[in-house]
Amino acid sequence: MLSAQNLKITFNPGTPIETKALQGLSLEIPTGQFVTVIGTNGAGKSTFLNAVSGDLPVDSGAILIDGDDVTRLPVWSRATRVARVFQDPMAGTCEDLTIEENMALAQQRGQRRGLRRAVRVDMRDEFRAHLATLGLGLEDRLTDRIGLLSGGQRQAVSLLMAALQPSRILLLDEHTAALDPRTADFVLQLTARIVAEKQLTTMMVTHSMRQALDIGDRTVMLHQGQVVLDVAGDERKGLDVPDLLHMFEKVRGEKLADDALLLG
Amino acid sequence: MSLFSLFGALEVGLIFSLVALGVFISFRLLRFPDLTVDGSFPLGGAVCAVLIANGMDPFLATIIATLAGALAGMVTAVLNVHLKIMDLLASILMMIALYSINLRIMGRPNIPLIMEPTMFSILQPQWLADYIARPLILVMVVIAAKLLLDAYFTTRQGLAIRATGSNPRMSRSQGVNTGAMVILGMAISNALVGLAGAMFVQTQGGADISMGIGTIVIGLAAVIIGESILPARRIFYLTLAVVIGAVIYRFFIALALNSDFIGLQAQDLNLITAVLVVIALVIPLIKQRLTRRRHV
Numbered sequence A: 001m002l003s004a005q006n007l008k009i010t011f012n013p014g015t016p017i018e019t020k021a022l023q024g025l026s027l028e029i030p031t032g033q034f035v036t037v038i039g040t041n042g043a044g045k046s047t048f049l050n051a052v053s054g055d056l057p058v059d060s061g062a063i064l065i066d067g068d069d070v071t072r073l074p075v076w077s078r079a080t081r082v083a084r085v086f087q088d089p090m091a092g093t094c095e096d097l098t099i100e101e102n103m104a105l106a107q108q109r110g111q112r113r114g115l116r117r118a119v120r121v122d123m124r125d126e127f128r129a130h131l132a133t134l135g136l137g138l139e140d141r142l143t144d145r146i147g148l149l150s151g152g153q154r155q156a157v158s159l160l161m162a163a164l165q166p167s168r169i170l171l172l173d174e175h176t177a178a179l180d181p182r183t184a185d186f187v188l189q190l191t192a193r194i195v196a197e198k199q200l201t202t203m204m205v206t207h208s209m210r211q212a213l214d215i216g217d218r219t220v221m222l223h224q225g226q227v228v229l230d231v232a233g234d235e236r237k238g239l240d241v242p243d244l245l246h247m248f249e250k251v252r253g254e255k256l257a258d259d260a261l262l263l264g
Numbered sequence B: 001m002s003l004f005s006l007f008g009a010l011e012v013g014l015i016f017s018l019v020a021l022g023v024f025i026s027f028r029l030l031r032f033p034d035l036t037v038d039g040s041f042p043l044g045g046a047v048c049a050v051l052i053a054n055g056m057d058p059f060l061a062t063i064i065a066t067l068a069g070a071l072a073g074m075v076t077a078v079l080n081v082h083l084k085i086m087d088l089l090a091s092i093l094m095m096i097a098l099y100s101i102n103l104r105i106m107g108r109p110n111i112p113l114i115m116e117p118t119m120f121s122i123l124q125p126q127w128l129a130d131y132i133a134r135p136l137i138l139v140m141v142v143i144a145a146k147l148l149l150d151a152y153f154t155t156r157q158g159l160a161i162r163a164t165g166s167n168p169r170m171s172r173s174q175g176v177n178t179g180a181m182v183i184l185g186m187a188i189s190n191a192l193v194g195l196a197g198a199m200f201v202q203t204q205g206g207a208d209i210s211m212g213i214g215t216i217v218i219g220l221a222a223v224i225i226g227e228s229i230l231p232a233r234r235i236f237y238l239t240l241a242v243v244i245g246a247v248i249y250r251f252f253i254a255l256a257l258n259s260d261f262i263g264l265q266a267q268d269l270n271l272i273t274a275v276l277v278v279i280a281l282v283i284p285l286i287k288q289r290l291t292r293r294r295h296v
């Protein structure tokens, strides 16, 4: 379970370019729930995900994972509980390392990094089996540098890597945004499959309202660093894209530029 | 070039291949531009010379000199990781601090080791001339260091260090304590340089306070030459390239210094090195431009 309580983050406080990115954001996500997160550019979605992963320190508020306060923990020590896939396919893998080395790195998340061999033969079989499920032929390229793969292939491997070790929270920040429509769809299906298989508590940021409603169990809309819309269950099932836009207008009491949200 | 100067070049080349391995770890694996080397090389030399001059066993003195190098690297890394000082600046600070520290350790600008026992005088068999025995012993030290590094960088810890240099953000999100890995990597890098310093004073007959000047440029030159001669991806070949680069570099220098018609002298060494590095860096650029022109 993820619990974000009254999170506040202000960039460049006290200067003319002060930005209040999170303004008392609170959100509870029960274990195993898949939440899609939407909102205009600058709404604070990435900032929120970075706060949960520990990449950004919060000014105030608390972040609890399964009841443990992780607010002050650095990224690397949160990694046993939080896995993530970045928007940029280059960001989630080490391009100088081979596919198997990248996967070994992810597989040892949360374990002691001692003097045992990083990649052992039995691991290779396991990695091959995982890669084979992608259907991209990567199972025969274990010792290729991951920098040689395409963005979509790297993003697919990133997803596998995120799920190699059991973690409680999976964070996906527009992880299909840099991919062509067909590859994006493939990675999205893969996401849904992995999340269902591993019963991960997931937050997925997307700019596609369609995706936001079709995938997952619950949809949350952020605006100016706060949750302004939160729908799940039957209420969500009955919703369509125009309804979502309408509800957003009602909540904020302001007109919304459709194109800003309908991208994708 | 005489046989004698050939073996001399091999000897110094092998010593600097340890420096080059260290520079390879900081500059290439960690992507940490580390100039500490100019201080940790004479630090290793100073510590080793002082200890031997005071009657310590040369092997023990060499080990302590290596650890001193490791400590210097750790301090630079801590300045960067925990005190947030820019990497290059942190290493420059450490480099100049070490100049004073080395003077303190030595107590005077030079310590001769001509009459003292060294690792080499102990290991050298009676029937072998010392100018042949020294490079032979060094070859074994360098091969051992190289193979140990190869093995280390395929362990979980070694992989974490390489990942940290390649993509720190991703490494953190995979649970790697990147700060600790930078400190560890820098310790290993400068330990090798300290070891090289200890070897240097034991083969060259003593320590001198100015012996560190230009060490980093020589190390970098070796890495760059090695990489252009043997472009590689796997750690085994990468470290091999670096070792070969250091030896080749030293042969170039010996050739340049031994050819009377060029008229170069020992004090021109740093200039030659700088020019060599520039050439090695420019060649790939020129190649790139040539191939691009061909494609247009």
Ligand SMILES: Nc1ncnc2c1ncn2[C@@H]1O[C@H](COP(=O)(O)OP(=O)(O)OP(=O)(O)O)[C@@H](O)[C@H]1O
Pocket: A011, A012, A019, A020, A021, A039, A040, A041, A042, A043, A044, A045, A046, A047, A048
């Ligand atoms: N490192 C930073 N320094 C200063 N301001 C920042 C920084 N990161 C984000 N911001 C600002 O904080 C606000 C929230 O940004 P954030 O990246 O969280 O938005 P987002 O919802 O992810 O938007 P997008 O849909 O464009 O990705 C924006 O106004 C942004 O300009």
Ligand SMILES: [Mg+2]
Pocket: A045, A046, A047, A173
């Ligand atoms: Mg964003």
